[in-house]
Amino acid sequence: MITSLTTNAANQPAKPAATPGRTITLRIKRCDGPGKPSTWQDFHVRPLKNANIISCLQQVALNPVTTDGQRVAPVVWDSGCLEEVCGSCTMVINGKVRQSCSCLLDDYAPNEGDVVTLEPMTKFPVVRDLWVDRSRVFHALKRVKAWVPIDGTYNLGAGPKETPANQETRYVLSTCMSCGCCLEACPQFNMEEQPKDWDQAFIGAHAISQARLFNLHPTGAQLERERLEVLGGVGGINDCGNAQNCVKVCPKKIPLTESIAAIGRAVTIHKVKQFFGR
Amino acid sequence: MQTATSNTTTPASPSWFEKNYFLIRRLHSLTGIVPIGVFLVAHLITNSSLLWGRAGIRPGDGEGLSLTEGGITYFQKEVTWINTQVPHLLLIEITLWVAIAFHSILGIAFALTGKTNTSRYAYQSNWRYALQRFSGYVGIAFIFYHVATLRWGWTFLVPGGTQWSHHYAVSTLTMALRGGEQWTPAGIAVSLFYFLGITLLIFHFANGLWTAAITWGLTISTSAQRNWGYACLAIGSGLMLAGWSALGVAVLVDPAKARAIEQSMLKAAPQAPLQTQVPDTDK
Numbered sequence: 150m151i152t153s154l155t156t157n158a159a160n161q162p163a164k165p166a167a168t169p170g171r172t173i174t175l176r177i178k179r180c181d182g183p184g185k186p187s188t189w190q191d192f193h194v195r196p197l198k199n200a201n202i203i204s205c206l207q208q209v210a211l212n213p214v215t216t217d218g219q220r221v222a223p224v225v226w227d228s229g230c231l232e233e234v235c236g237s238c239t240m241v242i243n244g245k246v247r248q249s250c251s252c253l254l255d256d257y258a259p260n261e262g263d264v265v266t267l268e269p270m271t272k273f274p275v276v277r278d279l280w281v282d283r284s285r286v287f288h289a290l291k292r293v294k295a296w297v298p299i300d301g302t303y304n305l306g307a308g309p310k311e312t313p314a315n316q317e318t319r320y321v322l323s324t325c326m327s328c329g330c331c332l333e334a335c336p337q338f339n340m341e342e343q344p345k346d347w348d349q350a351f352i353g354a355h356a357i358s359q360a361r362l363f364n365l366h367p368t369g370a371q372l373e374r375e376r377l378e379v380l381g382g383v384g385g386i387n388d389c390g391n392a393q394n395c396v397k398v399c400p401k402k403i404p405l406t407e408s409i410a411a412i413g414r415a416v417t418i419h420k421v422k423q424f425f426g427r
Numbered sequence: 428m429q430t431a432t433s434n435t436t437t438p439a440s441p442s443w444f445e446k447n448y449f450l451i452r453r454l455h456s457l458t459g460i461v462p463i464g465v466f467l468v469a470h471l472i473t474n475s476s477l478l479w480g481r482a483g484i485r486p487g488d489g490e491g492l493s494l495t496e497g498g499i500t501y502f503q504k505e506v507t508w509i510n511t512q513v514p515h516l517l518l519i520e521i522t523l524w525v526a527i528a529f530h531s532i533l534g535i536a537f538a539l540t541g542k543t544n545t546s547r548y549a550y551q552s553n554w555r556y557a558l559q560r561f562s563g564y565v566g567i568a569f570i571f572y573h574v575a576t577l578r579w580g581w582t583f584l585v586p587g588g589t590q591w592s593h594h595y596a597v598s599t600l601t602m603a604l605r606g607g608e609q610w611t612p613a614g615i616a617v618s619l620f621y622f623l624g625i626t627l628l629i630f631h632f633a634n635g636l637w638t639a640a641i642t643w644g645l646t647i648s649t650s651a652q653r654n655w656g657y658a659c660l661a662i663g664s665g666l667m668l669a670g671w672s673a674l675g676v677a678v679l680v681d682p683a684k685a686r687a688i689e690q691s692m693l694k695a696a697p698q699a700p701l702q703t704q705v706p707d708t709d710k
Contacts, residue, residue, distance in 0.1 A: 244547050334548050336541045336556060351540070383445050387452035390541055391638040392556030394548045407647055414644020420449050 167259035170195060174216065175205060177224055178268040180275045187275075191216040192224075196258070202249035202267065203228050203238060206279075226279040233400060236328025240279050241268040246333040246398055249279075270333045272340050285347050286327045289356035292348065293376045297369040309367035322362040322408065324401040331355050331395035331405055337388055351388040352380070354395035358408035364415065377412075377419040386412050455533045456642055458526045459635045466523055467632055471666050473509075474673035477502045477597070477680075498676060499597045499688045506596040507696075520578075531567045538563060559634050562627035569624025576603060586613030594693055597677070597685040604678050618678050625670040633663025 172193050180187045193216055194205045203226070210223040226249070228238035233251040240249050242257075243266050258265050273281040299305060311319075331354040332338045338353045360376040363369035380386045386409065395405040444451065476483060481497025489497050510516070543557040575581040577591040577600070587607035591599045604621060606614020637659040640646040646655045 334544070336544050336553070339540075339542050381449045383448045387449065387642070388537075388540065389642070390556050390559075391552070391641055392548075392550075393552040394544075394550060397550055398548070404649060406641070406652065407649060410641045410644055410647040410652070412644075413642050414647060416449070417453075417644050420453075 167255040171261040196254040236326035293360040295359040334394035354405040475669035477676035478672040510593040562631040
């Protein structure tokens with residue numbers, strides 16, 4: 150049985166230690182490639198102390214034999230930093246989206262016989278097994294021009310000063326790693342295989358929050374109207390259904406729903422000004 | 428020439444819908460409050476006078492009336508006033524119908540762009556997201572049935588075939604809900620559908636007020652959203668009490684007793700029947 154869904158044990162009462170030398174089952178949704186059918190395969194793993202999902206997947210890769218004794222192709226997954234700042238190892242673990250690197254098995258599956266299911270994210274095309282193509286996330290950042298425009302033909306000099314209060318608001322927004330958790334959990338953000346359909350479908354909480362981050366930047370604000378124009382259109386802020394799952398699954402605890410409301414206000418003001426010819 | 432590569436797409440010139448997307452979405456939000464929401468509040472308050480109407484009658488006018496009799500009297504007065512005194516009633520109805528049709532059609536189109544996932548993410552706000560859409564679907568069916576039967580006189584949809592009359596507002600309503608003078612199984616189904624429809628529509632309105640404040644950017648901070656949520660909960664709870672009490676009295680009142688009060692009111696105010704024909708509901 151799973152006793153806890155959290156990895157941050159700092160504020161929790163002391164938990165019973167994980168059973169040493171236990172065997173757990175990884176139930177993994179396998180897929181050989183785009184458009185191929187999916188099947189479930191079970192693997193027995195003996196998690197080492199402090200193991201995370203990635204190190205268990207490494208054990209499976211060493212000896213890819215299912216619980217039926219069948220030797221299969223090693224499981225493919227994507228990962229990078231292994232410290233929950235790059236977002237690439239995001240997957241659906243026991244039905245909930247999160248980073249697999251920060252999913253520690255001592256907490257998550259402490260007992261003999263615990264089962265952990267691993268699925269690729271469902272809102273992005275599967276490349277293979279647990280590896281998905283998150284290009285749409287980065288395409289969305291380009292749409293809202295999530296950057297500070299500093300390119301020029303001469304030295305523009307120092308930018309305007311930023312107030313500490315503004316810094317404080319922006320800091321947490323800047324911790325977004327575009328992992329896609331907010332999109333996976335969002336009922337308004339759904340799979341669009343074709344890039345041509347991306348601009349018509351909901352852009353998602355992360356891009357809205359990043360637009361807010363760069364609108365709040367003294368130099369980034371130069372592009373505010375262009376960002377609000379995109380977010381006022383089809384697939385923009387109005388497509389949010391306020392289910393507010395995004396803020397609950399965000400591993401960085403970014404106040405995504407506040408960003409959505411703030412951009413909602415900015416778009417309202419922008420459009421009213423536009424209606425009256427600015 | 429339009430060319431498209433894998434990474435960048437050359438958009439076709441935007442359609443009328445796309446160009447006016449923001450306006451359409453915000454009109455969808457606005458029509459839910461004005462006129463539909465405003466009408467809903469007025470309608471529920473009027474209907475709930477079936478319960479509290481005795482207290483609304485001026486001292487001296489309601490001597491000796493019981494709570495129920497007072498409620499029927501007051502409610503009948505309100506209904507007569509609306510149907511004989513309110514100016515431009517047809518214009519008001521058309522405005523409401525256009526607004527409801529606009530809100531419904533766009534609401535369905537927008538709702539179809541989402542896929543509920545409460546089984547995986549069973550958060551309270553996610554349940555409200557799902558319920559907002561479900562209540563919209565049921566609400567459209569309920570409003571249509573409600574207006575078709577009681578306003579347009581589509582009596583073939585009423586068990587027992589009662590035609591609602593604004594001169595006999597309570598007795599004909601009770602019979603339309605019960606399926607006749609006495610309860611019938613079809614009448615129980617109609618009454619339960621009313622309970623469901625009223626409850627879901629009030630939820631839809633109250634939750635819509637909460638989401639509209641986020642959409643328009645009125646409530647930004649988490650605490651502002653929470654506080655406005657409590658306010659919407661209070662508004663919704665009050666309207667629930669109004670709606671349930673109206674329905675409760677409407678199904679429980681004795682049609683014969685209501686008819687007697689309505690007939691005596693018609694005799695006391697003969698100018699009303701002169702303007703419109705009194706349907707022959709005596710038996």
